[in-house]
Amino acid sequence: MSGHRATIQDVARQSGVSVATVSRALRGKANVAEETRAKVVTVADRLGYQPHTAASWLASGKTMTVGVAAPYFDVWYTGRVLAGVERVLSDAGYDLTVYAAETAEQRDRFAARSASLQTRVDGMLLVDFSPEESQLARLLESRITLVAIGEHVDSVNSLAIDNVTAAIESVRHLLALGHRRIGLLGTQDIHLIESPALTARQAGYSAALRDAGIDPDPALDIDCELSVEGGAEGFDRLLDLPGHPTAMFCLSDETAMGAMGRARALGVSVPNDVSIIGFDGHDLSESFGLTTMCQPARRIGEEAAELLLASIAEPTTPVAHHTVPVDLIVRESTGPPAH
Amino acid sequence: MSGHRATIQDVARQSGVSVATVSRALRGKANVAEETRAKVVTVADRLGYQPHTAASWLASGKTMTVGVAAPYFDVWYTGRVLAGVERVLSDAGYDLTVYAAETAEQRDRFAARSASLQTRVDGMLLVDFSPEESQLARLLESRITLVAIGEHVDSVNSLAIDNVTAAIESVRHLLALGHRRIGLLGTQDIHLIESPALTARQAGYSAALRDAGIDPDPALDIDCELSVEGGAEGFDRLLDLPGHPTAMFCLSDETAMGAMGRARALGVSVPNDVSIIGFDGHDLSESFGLTTMCQPARRIGEEAAELLLASIAEPTTPVAHHTVPVDLIVRESTGPPAH
DNA sequence: CTGAAAGCGCTTACAG
C-alpha cells in the first residue's frame, strides 16, 4: 500500500490469523483449512505480499538458486550451455547466478568463497572448470552439491563428451582424405589454464597421428587463442611455416571460422589449398560449410541441470559420470589435399 | 573443523570478543583495535569462517547482487553484453543473477516477482526488455534500481544505440550503391513481442526508403526469426518473390550470415546477385566479409553496469538516457546491383 | 574501542 513492502506480519494482521498460518497457507502446506487459505491468499494478493528472500533462506536453509561457474560467457559453447541450464532451472523454479571462471585467479577467488557459496546456492554447475586439488578440496569441504560439465572430475557428478575419441575421429577424417601434415590450432588455454577438455583433444590429435605412423610436429601446434581472432592469427602462423600443413584441426568452430575468414581474405582456397575442420557444431558452421565435430551444447546444459536438481533432491545418490555422444558432420571445408 | 560451518559465534568465542566486534573487524569497519582485528582475522581464517549469505542480507539489507533480465543467452549480442556486465560487477564485488526474458510469459512472470526481487538484488539490468505498462508499474513500485539496456524506458536510466538512425544509415548505404528494391529480414519479434529495438530499425528502414522516394513494399518484409536459421529461411522466401530484391537489410548479423550461408549453398553470388547488410558487428562478420552496423555490445554491458552501480550508490541521481555511437563497417557483402 | 541487545522477516517443530 503506502510505499513500503508488506511483510508476513501485515498479511497475518489483516487476515486475522498468525504468521505461522500465513506461511503455511502461502507455501501450499497441508493442514490449512481451505477457507483460511483462501482468505490469506486474497489478503496477500491485495497487499502484493511476497516473502523476503533472505528471511526465507535463513529460516528454511534453501535458496532455490543454482550457481554456474563458467569461462567466457560470450563464447558460443558457454552461451548455449547457459541457455539450456537456464531453461531447466527456471522451469523448476530456481534462479541462476553466474560466476566467471576463466582465469586462474578467478577460479581461485571462486573456490575461496566456497563456505559462503554454500549458503548462497543449493547447488553448483562447473563448466569446463577442472578445479586444482586445493580448490576441489575447498569445494568438497563446503558440501555444495556439484555437477561438472565438459570434464570428468573425481568424486563429482559430471557430464561430458569424450574429447580424446572425438579428436581422434576428427583427425582420422583428415588422414583418410590423404593428409599427412595436419596443424593444430587453438592450444593457448592448454598452456594458460591447463584446460583438460582441450588437453584431451590435443592428446587425441597426437594419438591419431601416431596411430597413422606420423610423429606430431611441435611446430604445427599453434597456441593461438580459442576465438575468431585467434583462428585468423593462427592461420597466418601456420601458412608462414616452410612446408605448411595441408589441413588444420581447430579446437573450436569459432577458431576454425576465423581461419576460414582469413583464408578467404588471402585468396587461399578451402579445401583445395588447405582443409579446415572445427569442433563444436556452431550455428554458423553450416553457413560456412565447415566440417565439424558436433556436440549438443544446449542439451548438455539441460541434462546437467536436471542431474543437479536430482542430486539436490536426493543427495545420497552415488557419483556418476555421463558421456554425451558427438557427431562428425562433414561439409565442404575438408577435402583431399591438392595434386 | 568438525564437519559443520563455523558461525560468527564460533569466531567470537574463540577470539574472546563479542560477535559485534567480529562483525566489525571482518567487515573492515573503523573503530576496531588493530590488535583485536588481527586476532579475529586469524581465528576466522583458521575456522574457514565466511558470513552466512542470507543472514547478512537480512541484517544489512544489501545483497551485493545484481540481476539481469535478457532474452536469449545464446545469442551473440546478449552473450557479449553479459560478459561486459559480469566483468564490471565482479570487479566491484557483486554477484550476477540472470533471468530469461524472451517470451511474453517470461516477462510477465518476471515482473510479477518484483516485490521479492526487491529483496533479492540491489539493482537490475533490463536488456532489450521494454516492459508493458503494467509490468513497468510493478517494477517501479518495487523501487528496484533499474537500468535499461538497448531501449529507452521512461523514468528508468538507460543506455542504448539510436536504432532508427542506425537503420537509416544502413539502408542509405544500399541506396547509395543504387539499390531500389531492398528486403528486410528478421522482423518476427516485432510481431511476437513488439521488440522496440527491432521496431525502431524497421522504422528507420522505411524512413530511408521513403526519403528516397520509394514506397516500402510489405512483401519484402520477411518476418523470419532473428537467427542463423531464420536468415537462411528468409533468404529463400525473398528469392522466391517475383522480382526479388537486389539487396537485403538483416536485423542481426546472425540473420545476415544465415542468409549468406544459404546464398553460398545455392550458388547465389554476394554481392553480385544480391547485397547483404547486417546489424551488430558480430565477431564473425569480418570472416564472412559482411557489411554491418557495428555496436559495441561488450562496452554497452560494461557501461550499463557502471551506471547501475553508480545509481545504487547514489539513488537520487536524476534519470538519464545515454546514447551509444555505432559504426558502419563496409565489407564485401555489399556492392552495386548487377542489372 | 567494545559489548549487550534489538531487530531483520521468515520457517518449523511443538503443543494444543
Added chain:
DNA sequence: CTGAAAGCGCTTACAG
C-alpha cells in the same frame, strides 16, 4: 487446523 515461541546468523544503533 492453528498459535506462541524459538531460532536461522548476521548487522547496527546505543551505551559505556
